[in-house]
Amino acid sequence: MQQPRGDAHARRRTRRRRGQRPAGRGAARRGAALSRHPAADRAPRPAGRLGRPACRPGARARGRAARPVSAVTAVASAAPTLERLGREHPEWAPWLSLLEAARREATAPAWDAAVPPRAADHAAPGVAGLVFTVDPRLATRWVRHVVRGGAGRRARRIEADGALAVLEAALGGDAGRLDALARGLDVDPAAMHALAPLAAMPLLHACRRAWAGGQAMATWRRGLCPVCGRWPTLAEARGLERSRQLRCGPCGADWPFDWLRCPFCGDTDHVRLGALVPGDSLDTRRVETCADCRGYLKTVTTLRAAPPEDVLLLDAATVELDVAALQQGYRRPDTRGHAIVARVVAGRAPSRLPWRR
Known part of the structure; x- marks a missing residue:
């Protein structure tokens, strides 16, 4: 049953008494204009092309609350795999094969026996000044595999x-x-320098496992790695709160760091800290830059931490960010964050049977 419409003149008189405006074509135009207003559209705007500076991290947009420096709007795509990288970059096959072997070796418990207690100096990276007693057969097998795999x-x-x-x-x-x-x-010396992080990876991962949960790891707030003293490989904007976590590729370490602070030179001037955002990433991948030291750090958005042995894999999967940063004149530091003096000596291999000492 339809509602009675009534007389048109009566309806107009009623609207005048109530102070209402007639809903004519002008009202329709106003409604259409409102629907086109940016504030009515809550979908995120696409980011600019790769290499274009993003909105200044930490800046306050007009009519919006300030966002954290990560400025992330969506969770990153699925974690990279060796198979996918192999299909996309067949020329990387030798390197990916070594990386796969290093990831497996990094989880081997045989290296745990070589790790001594961490030094009492919590201001220095963990490996500094230590003596590692390594089974020579274990070391020979692994280093021989890495060098032959990389040098032929x-x-x-x-x-x-x-x-x-x-x-x-x-x-x-x-x-x-x-x-x-x-x-x-x-x-080739260049090949040896490229292979060195993979060669040290199992021993460094054993250090990270042995020292996890210690006071030094819990209170570390420097830009360099608390385990091996290297500069971070990348950063994660992690969880719903988008906390900034630095990650080290060779050892897989994971430690918090402030937004709006360069991990390389410590600059906190927001005017000199910027970002490059690829246009197709929905802001889930970006390059944090520093105009003071000209350093850069790749940042990926994730709900949870990447497995420690996968940090180098994630680094390889985001190589397009490195290319963009280099094209803009930024670079990774050439030197270590902390000078490391450590010794590796031959130790007695553990017996297979507990009563054979």
Whole structure:
């Protein structure tokens, strides 16, 4: 049953008494204009092309509350896999094969016995000044696999002393010693420098596991890694609150750090801190930049932390961010965040049977 319409003149008289305006074509136009107003559209605007500076982190947009420096609007896409990277970059096959082996070796408990207690100096990275007692057979097997996988069969056979020396140089990032070891093994020095983080990865992951939950790790607020002293590989804008967590690729360490602060030089001037955002990422991947030191740090949005052994994989999967940063004149620091002096010596291999000492 329809509602009675009544007389048109009576309706107009009623509207005049009530102070209402007639709903004519002007009202329809006003309604259409309102629907086109940006405030009525809550969908996020697409970000600019890769390399275009994003809205200043921490800045207050007109009519909106200030957002955290991450300025994230959506969760990042699915975690990268070796299979997907292999399909997208077939030329990376040798490197990805070594990375897969390093990820497996990093979880092997055989390396845990080589880790000593962390030093009492909580201001320095954990590996600084320590002596690691490593099973020479374990070290030889692993370093031989890494060097031959990266340099080919032409590399000379590595014995136990050479393997321990490679591990020691890789822990400390000793460029001169790595060059000398490369010449002695008939390996290209550039290849040796690229392989060094993978060679040290199992021992460094064992350190991270052994020292997790300690006071030094809980109170660390420096830009460099609390385990190995390297600069962070990338950062995560994690969880619904978008906390900033720095991640180290070689050891997988994870520690909090302030937004609006450069991890490399410590600059806190928001005018000099910016970001580059790819246009197709919905702001889930970005490059945090510093105009003072010209350093950059890749940042990805995630609900939970990436597994420690997957940080280098995530680094490889976001190489387009590195390209964009380099094109804009930014770079990763060439040197270590902290000079590391550590020793690696041969230790007695643990017996297979507990009563054989």
